[in-house]
Amino acid sequence: MTESILDARGLKCPLPVLKAEKRLAEIPAGTRLVILATDPMAKIDIPHFCQQNGYDVSTSQTDGQLRFEIVKAD
Numbered sequence: 001m002t003e004s005i006l007d008a009r010g011l012k013c014p015l016p017v018l019k020a021e022k023r024l025a026e027i028p029a030g031t032r033l034v035i036l037a038t039d040p041m042a043k044i045d046i047p048h049f050c051q052q053n054g055y056d057v058s059t060s061q062t063d064g065q066l067r068f069e070i071v072k073a074d
Contacts, residue, residue, distance in 0.1 A: 013041040
């Protein structure tokens with residue numbers, strides 16, 4: 001599976017969500033988008049965006065850094 005990384009560390013919401021939306025529009029189906037973020041609001045905003053748009057997302061947090069994985073459906 002191809003992976004695309006979006007480094008949104010240091011960006012404040014809504015920028016991580018807007019950049020994720022743009023990247024998801026650009027990548028082919030079947031690609032995993034990994035988003036790295038530090039804004040605490042991203043923990044709410046990115047899963048909400050995914051739910052509204054039918055994407056499955058997994059979330060993890062390590063040392064204040066959030067990691068989201070979204071697989072763009074076929």
